[in-house]
Amino acid sequence: xxxxxxxxxxxxxxxxxxxxxxxxxxxxxxxxxxxxxxxxxxxxxxxxxxxxxxxxxxxxxxxxxxxxxxxxxxxxxxxxxxxxxxxxxxxxxxxxxxxxxxxxxxxxxxxxxxxxxxxxxxxxxxxxxxxxxxxxxxxxxxxxxxxxxxxxxxxxxxxxxxxxx
Numbered sequence: 001x002x003x004x005x006x007x008x009x010x011x012x013x014x015x016x017x018x019x020x021x022x023x024x025x026x027x028x029x030x031x032x033x034x035x036x037x038x039x040x041x042x043x044x045x046x047x048x049x050x051x052x053x054x055x056x057x058x059x060x061x062x063x064x065x066x067x068x069x070x071x072x073x074x075x076x077x078x079x080x081x082x083x084x085x086x087x088x089x090x091x092x093x094x095x096x097x098x099x100x101x102x103x104x105x106x107x108x109x110x111x112x113x114x115x116x117x118x119x120x121x122x123x124x125x126x127x128x129x130x131x132x133x134x135x136x137x138x139x140x141x142x143x144x145x146x147x148x149x150x151x152x153x154x155x156x157x158x159x160x161x162x163x164x165x
Contacts, residue, residue, distance in 0.1 A: 005118040009090045009110075013048035013057030019118065020045040025067065028123050034130065036077030037068040044122055057090045057112060063122055069130065074139040084125050
């Protein structure tokens with residue numbers, strides 16, 4: 001069972017706290033089915049700060065490491081290096097967001113919470129970063145154990161042609 005790390009987003013940012021550590025890949029239960037291997041660890045760092053212009057708490061989230069994702073062609077592992085560097089800004093109410101805020105791609109907005117699950121937050125950012133269909137640059141399709149494809153599945157039907165009585 002994984003240890004839960006919980007922070008208060010407002011207090012963490014206001015006090016400019018930071019948190020860093022390592023997270024076993026096996027604890028990332030929502031992405032395990034996309035991985036070829038759950039071995040290894042990811043390094044993370046979270047820094048709290050305030051957006052002084054708007055008086056909103058922010059978290060700078062950094063995650064690094066390598067995941068072995070499943071190739072969609074050959075079903076073998078593909079090394080996928082993570083280099084996540086996300087700025088998350090917390091808002092009391094989504095109605096306070098301006099059109100300029102919504103169009104700003106340099107940060108993402110989340111509702112301010114007194115209990116933020118750090119592991120879930122990291123996993124959310126990894127899910128957003130993962131490729132939708134990872135593939136090796138060049139690989140072969142997996143062997144199916146069938147013949148070379150020279151016989152057609154319709155070859156049997158060809159023998160029935162003209163035998164109707």
